[in-house]
Amino acid sequence: MGVTRSDLFTEKQNGFAQVAKVFGHPARLAILEFLLKSNSCICGDLVEELGLAQSTISQHLKELKNVDIIKGNIEGTSVCYCINEEKWYEMKMIFNELFDRYPNPKDCC
Amino acid sequence: MGVTRSDLFTEKQNGFAQVAKVFGHPARLAILEFLLKSNSCICGDLVEELGLAQSTISQHLKELKNVDIIKGNIEGTSVCYCINEEKWYEMKMIFNELFDRYPNPKDCC
DNA sequence: TTTATATATTGCAATATTACGATTAATAAG
DNA sequence: CTTATTAATCGTAATATTGCAATATATAAA
DSSP states (O other): OSSSSSSGOOHHHHHHHHHHTTSSSSSHHHHHHHHHHHHSOOSSSSHHOOOOOOOHHHHHHHHHHTSSSSEEEEEETTEEEEEHHHHHHHHHHHHHHTTTTTSSSSOOO | OOOGGGGOOOOOHHHHHHHHHGGGSHHHHHHHHHHHSSSSSSSHHHHHOOOOHHHHHHHHHHHHEEEEEEEEEEEEEEEEEOHHHHHHHHHHHHHHHHHTTOOOOOOOO
């Protein structure tokens, strides 16, 4: 008890959920938005920008990397992060596929 | 410690996260997909369909209702659930707004 | 009214998530 | 080599989520 019953669902559903979870925390959204607006890539400015502890930011970055929505390159002593273009479009598509599955108003209840 | 620092983020970010969280569990995705494919609306077929306990399904339905993505109408002794059309399109828009904010390939790292 | 059916709520238990300080690792600068 | 600087990892505490059994509620049927 207490553990998500992944065995009951399709691989697609489990995968989607895992990816969607990334958008389910404001800090990660803030990180993504910062990456979107800043032309250049970031590393630890996020700590200053967001006001969370360095370790907390690092953890969120790790989760974002885990689902491959961002990538980081080591540049000297710091790390430069940016959106992973391919994955970004893949996610866009996947969400659109879901949202487009509701075609016409069929208000039944 | 251990509590999401909502105070650090915008209302929009917090709101988006709360809504996105709904898509972050396969059971809720399965419920939504079942609602999408079944022409008619559902109530407790979900229990049979998904294989989760009735109380668990009920809880997920509650969360879906909390963010207004579904609505339920009492029909006799059972409840008929369906997608909330307006909210559905609103979510579609909100996610598209985010995804569209990555305009051109600017791979910087 | 009694009984059956359907759903919501309550009360746990197990696990996951969030956050932070402290420490570690790795490179750059002196 | 020593010292900053930056980011990752570890350990821990607080809280949230997930799931189920048991119970409560509410309507329908007899």
